[in-house]
Amino acid sequence: MTFLRAHRTIATVIAFALVYVVIKVLNLVGIFNAYYIQLIMLAGINIVMTVSLGMVNGFTGQFSIGHAGFMAVGAYTSVMITTVWLHASVANPWVGYPVFIAAILAGGLLAAAAGYIVGAPSLRLKGDYLAIVTLSASELIRTVIRVSSFLGGPRGLGGIPKFTNLEVVFVFAIVSVVLMRNYLFSSHGRSMKAVRDSEIAAEATGINTTRQKVFVFVFSAFFAGISGGVFAHLLQFIHPDNFSFMKSLEYLIYLYVGGSASISGAMVGAAVFTVLPELLRSLQSWRMVIYPLILILVMIFRTEGIMGLKEFSFILIPQRQRKEVSA
Amino acid sequence: MGQFLQQLINGIQIGSIYALIALGYTIVYGIVRLINFAHADIFMIGAYMGFFLAPVMAKVFGGAFIPTIIAAMFITGLLGFVMEKLAYRPLRYKSRLSALITALGVSLFLENFCALDFHLFGVHLVFGPQFRKFPDLIVTRQIAIPGNLGLSIPNVVLLDVGVSIFLMVLLFWFVNKTLIGKQMRAVSFDKPTASLMGINIDIVISTAFIVGAALAGAGGILYGTTYGMLAAPYLGIWPGMKAFIAAVLGGIGNIPGAVLGAYIMGISEAFATSVDSNLGFGIAFAILIVILLVRPSGLLGKFMPEKV
Amino acid sequence: MALLDIQHLAQFFGGLRAVSDFNIQLERGEIVGLIGPNGAGKTTVFNVITGVYMPTKGTIVFDGQNIVGRKTYQITQAGIARTFQNIRLFSKSSVIDNVKIAYHFHMSYGNADAFLHTRKYWQGEQLVDDYAIDLLRLFHLDGHADDLSGSLPYGAQRRLEIARALATKPKLLILDEPAAGMNPAEADELMEMIHWLRDKFDLTILLIEHQMRVVMGVCERIKVMDFGETICEGVPEYIRNDPRVIEAYLGKGA
Numbered sequence: 013m014t015f016l017r018a019h020r021t022i023a024t025v026i027a028f029a030l031v032y033v034v035i036k037v038l039n040l041v042g043i044f045n046a047y048y049i050q051l052i053m054l055a056g057i058n059i060v061m062t063v064s065l066g067m068v069n070g071f072t073g074q075f076s077i078g079h080a081g082f083m084a085v086g087a088y089t090s091v092m093i094t095t096v097w098l099h100a101s102v103a104n105p106w107v108g109y110p111v112f113i114a115a116i117l118a119g120g121l122l123a124a125a126a127g128y129i130v131g132a133p134s135l136r137l138k139g140d141y142l143a144i145v146t147l148s149a150s151e152l153i154r155t156v157i158r159v160s161s162f163l164g165g166p167r168g169l170g171g172i173p174k175f176t177n178l179e180v181v182f183v184f185a186i187v188s189v190v191l192m193r194n195y196l197f198s199s200h201g202r203s204m205k206a207v208r209d210s211e212i213a214a215e216a217t218g219i220n221t222t223r224q225k226v227f228v229f230v231f232s233a234f235f236a237g238i239s240g241g242v243f244a245h246l247l248q249f250i251h252p253d254n255f256s257f258m259k260s261l262e263y264l265i266y267l268y269v270g271g272s273a274s275i276s277g278a279m280v281g282a283a284v285f286t287v288l289p290e291l292l293r294s295l296q297s298w299r300m301v302i303y304p305l306i307l308i309l310v311m312i313f314r315t316e317g318i319m320g321l322k323e324f325s326f327i328l329i330p331q332r333q334r335k336e337v338s339a
Numbered sequence: 340m341g342q343f344l345q346q347l348i349n350g351i352q353i354g355s356i357y358a359l360i361a362l363g364y365t366i367v368y369g370i371v372r373l374i375n376f377a378h379a380d381i382f383m384i385g386a387y388m389g390f391f392l393a394p395v396m397a398k399v400f401g402g403a404f405i406p407t408i409i410a411a412m413f414i415t416g417l418l419g420f421v422m423e424k425l426a427y428r429p430l431r432y433k434s435r436l437s438a439l440i441t442a443l444g445v446s447l448f449l450e451n452f453c454a455l456d457f458h459l460f461g462v463h464l465v466f467g468p469q470f471r472k473f474p475d476l477i478v479t480r481q482i483a484i485p486g487n488l489g490l491s492i493p494n495v496v497l498l499d500v501g502v503s504i505f506l507m508v509l510l511f512w513f514v515n516k517t518l519i520g521k522q523m524r525a526v527s528f529d530k531p532t533a534s535l536m537g538i539n540i541d542i543v544i545s546t547a548f549i550v551g552a553a554l555a556g557a558g559g560i561l562y563g564t565t566y567g568m569l570a571a572p573y574l575g576i577w578p579g580m581k582a583f584i585a586a587v588l589g590g591i592g593n594i595p596g597a598v599l600g601a602y603i604m605g606i607s608e609a610f611a612t613s614v615d616s617n618l619g620f621g622i623a624f625a626i627l628i629v630i631l632l633v634r635p636s637g638l639l640g641k642f643m644p645e646k647v
Numbered sequence: 648m649a650l651l652d653i654q655h656l657a658q659f660f661g662g663l664r665a666v667s668d669f670n671i672q673l674e675r676g677e678i679v680g681l682i683g684p685n686g687a688g689k690t691t692v693f694n695v696i697t698g699v700y701m702p703t704k705g706t707i708v709f710d711g712q713n714i715v716g717r718k719t720y721q722i723t724q725a726g727i728a729r730t731f732q733n734i735r736l737f738s739k740s741s742v743i744d745n746v747k748i749a750y751h752f753h754m755s756y757g758n759a760d761a762f763l764h765t766r767k768y769w770q771g772e773q774l775v776d777d778y779a780i781d782l783l784r785l786f787h788l789d790g791h792a793d794d795l796s797g798s799l800p801y802g803a804q805r806r807l808e809i810a811r812a813l814a815t816k817p818k819l820l821i822l823d824e825p826a827a828g829m830n831p832a833e834a835d836e837l838m839e840m841i842h843w844l845r846d847k848f849d850l851t852i853l854l855i856e857h858q859m860r861v862v863m864g865v866c867e868r869i870k871v872m873d874f875g876e877t878i879c880e881g882v883p884e885y886i887r888n889d890p891r892v893i894e895a896y897l898g899k900g901a
Contacts, residue, residue, distance in 0.1 A: 073436070075436060075439055075440075077443070133631070133632055134631060137631060137635050138635075140372075140374055140439075140591075141587075141631060141635065143374065143439065144374070144580075144583065144584070144587070144627065145627070145631065147580075148580075148623075148624045148627055151624075152621070152624055155617070155620065155621070159617060191762050191763075194761060194762050194763065194764045195758075195761050195762050198756075198760075198761035198764075198768060198772075199747065199748075199750075199751045199754045199756070199761070199771065199772075199775065200751075200758060200761045201761070202740065202744050202747055202748045202751065203748055203751050205737065205739065205740055205744075206737050206740065206748045208739075209736075209737040209738055209739050209740060210735045210736075210737060210738075212699075212731075212735060213731070213735040213736070213737065214737075214748070215718070215719040215720045215723070216697065216719060216720075216723060216728070216729055216731075216735075217723060217728075217748055217749040217751070217811065217812075217814075217815055218720050218723035218724045218749065218751065218752040218815050219720055219748070219751060219752065220718075220720050221720070227758070257576075261443065261447055264440070264443065265444075268440050273739070297455065297456075297457075298455070300447065300451035301448060301451045301452050301455065303447070304443075304444040304445070304446075304447035304448035304451065305444070305448055307440065307441070307443075307444035307447075308426055308441050308444040308445060308448065311430065311437050311440055311441040311444065312426070312429045312430065312441070315433060315434075315437050321739075332772075332773065332776070334776065334780055334792075
């Protein structure tokens with residue numbers, strides 16, 4: 013790594029470490045009580061969900077509206093492993109945490125498989141159909157959960173150990189966003205954006221557009237699945253209604269209002285909308301009336317969302333010096 | 340045999356309602372290539388209009404059904420016009436994705452706005468999430484089927500099917516025999532050229548939305564009359580989804596296709612439900628999967644390749 | 648053996664015969680032109696060659712392989728690159744990214760390297776960046792490397808489209824109306840560029856063009872189409888004077 017790159021990376025790591033320390037201190041001192049910490053953790057989960065949705069909807073130009081379905085797959089899979097089958101517990105962290113991490117990853121993998129089953133046949137078709145397919149798929153997933161008594165059925169699954177804490181969310185969020193950011197700034201990421209800008213031209217430049225779309229869809233589902241696992245072990249109780257179409261719609265709102273053409277946009281949208289309702293407690297019942305209105309207004313007046321094409325500096329990859337003279 | 344006929348009749352009954360909704364989806368998609376997610380909520384508002392208007396209509400006109408359905412269609416048609424003008428027209432030349440997202444936003448907004456439940460100056464806003472019993476617009480009775488099968492069908496069935504078919508015939512006449520209908524067909528075929536030929540695109544698009552919305556409103560009234568109750572302002576979501584799948588089945592953008600798809604959907608659902616209620620729920624998805632894998636353009640649709 | 652050998656190609660859209668019985672053999676290094684009035688079927692031929700349409704009839708053999716039925720991206724990877732009549736750049740990507748995207752299928756690193764930014768990733772990125780900037784330099788676009796491609800002036804966008812096509816390292820370059828919207832001075836530059844492209848990149852070039860000055864100046868051989876059929880074929884001097892060609896363009900009695 014060149015000096016500039018190492019320099020930038022260290023600066024970013026220090027910055028995030030500082031943020032973490034500040035939060036912990038505020039918590040210790042009592043300014044941030046457990047409720048605020050939970051809010052921060054939810055924001056972290058929502059950030060990963062929104063960024064992963066942004067990979068498909070923002071950068072590959074598709075319209076998937078069933079993201080919560082993959083979250084459900086990850087949530088239920090991980091819970092089955094930690095709670096129902098292996099009875100892992102926080103009291104025994106040296107055994108518990110490895111099990112937790114393995115369970116989360118398993119949830120992600122199963123969600124990725126679901127993503128493949130849904131995506132492979134439907135991404136061949138013209139864009140409009142994907143919306144209805146992803147919506148149907150997520151509802152189908154919920155129905156399967158509801159009729160399966162071993163998954164808790166309509167009564168939900170409870171007694172989940174609280175493995176998720178601030179450290180877990182920090183690591184999980186940072187690692188996930190970094191991985192997706194890396195992919196975006198690679199040749200594959202450029203191809204992804206090419207498919208968004210002009211699928212015909214992308215094909216003409218030798219890109220297998222269907223395979224590209226499916227791959228992004230699958231890894232996006234993987235991150236949704238992992239988020240589901242982290243989410244489940246925070247709430248300690250999950251129910252099919254946690255992952256309804258309304259939930260998918262929330263992530264869509266976070267993404268499009270924040271800005272679907274940048275990772276920072278997804279992050280901003282998720283953070284703002286996670287924190288906002290808590291600040292506007294009195295308007296809770298109006299939340300789902302105001303949010304769609306904001307979405308409509310953003311679409312009409314500022315289609316590119318809050319962040320537009322801009323990225324926070326810590327997201328960007330430092331540019332290398334270009335050589336001046338060619339051979 | 341009696342069971343079979345019974346389910347067939349159920350299927351045709353619900354299919355008639357699906358047809359009215361599906362026609363709205365397909366007409367709008369044919370004109371502006373937009374899946375109007377909010378269409379299902381117009382259907383819902385039509386049903387609620389029935390709830391609120393019926394007592395008024397009964398007092399003013401004596402009989403409740405016909406004035407109510409006409410008034411509901413008028414109101415939903417107006418709503419369709421306003422929706423297009425405010426939310427979709429500003430996006431007409433922007434990306435289709437933005438329009439789709441906005442449609443989703445409009446749908447969410449309508450559902451949750453109608454679900455609001457509070458009082459302002461003594462007026463109850465808006466519909467609230469509570470269960471409402473739909474007023475009796477007609478006197479229900481059984482009509483005996485001739486023949487010795489000993490069957491009778493409720494007159495509601497005849498009402499549903501009859502009103503639907505009447506409206507479909509009206510639509511058919513409108514699209515094929517009137518000038519504006521011809522203009523609509525031209526715009527759905529080739530919008531830029533149609534506008535170069537002097538057709539007022541704004542009027543055509545507005546008309547499409549109005550007609551589609553009015554049909555959905557009628558569907559809402561029939562729905563309320565048939566099922567007798569309105570559970571919540573989210574009641575449009577499932578019938579809307581099934582009607583949309585029906586439109587895709589028939590070929591999205593194709594008017595006879597929407598009708599065909601709706602009846603196939605209704606009948607399949609009736610038979611599937613009689614076997615198992617979960618199956619009835621899943622049949623819509625099964626149909627969707629099959630059609631997208633086998634013939635994405637739908638039964639009566641044509642494959643339109645993009646000009647390179 | 649000819650680089651491209653098309654026999655009895657026909658493309659019908661329902662009742663419309665867009666192309667009937669089209670035949671052509673391109674030898675390596677040739678510059679061949681396809682001309683004809685609007686609607687003659689020229690772009691349809693291009694679309695069939697590049698896999699956008701499946702031909703109703705006929706065979707297409709490229710570099711010894713039958714490419715009928717292959718998808719567009721496979722045909723590009725086999726060595727045929729094209730530009731479009733109405734420019735289709737990746738408008739939201741930068742100029743240099745447009746070129747890098749076309750290089751993607753030559754890229755040496757895979758998905759895992761992309762996620763983890765391994766050493767292979769950094770090496771690959773350096774390679775493609777150097778390659779792309781060198782290519783842009785040849786087209787006088789290196790100064791705009793990081794600008795949004797949609798912000799370039801029209802002529803520059805056309806050059807970028809050609810540069811992008813070259814980044815796929817093709818053997819056959821298909822140009823669809825490259826001189827569209829150009830004034831005579833620009834058209835002259837284009838003609839020089841086409842000769843230079845053929846020589847520098849060892850290409851075979853097939854082009855559709857309406858500006859006769861470009862066609863006559865650059866093509867070694869010309870094929871004339873009208874209503875989906877080939878009405879004439881030969882060297883420029885021969886085509887220029889053929890009565891059938893004159894009639895097709897100017898109508899009877901011209």
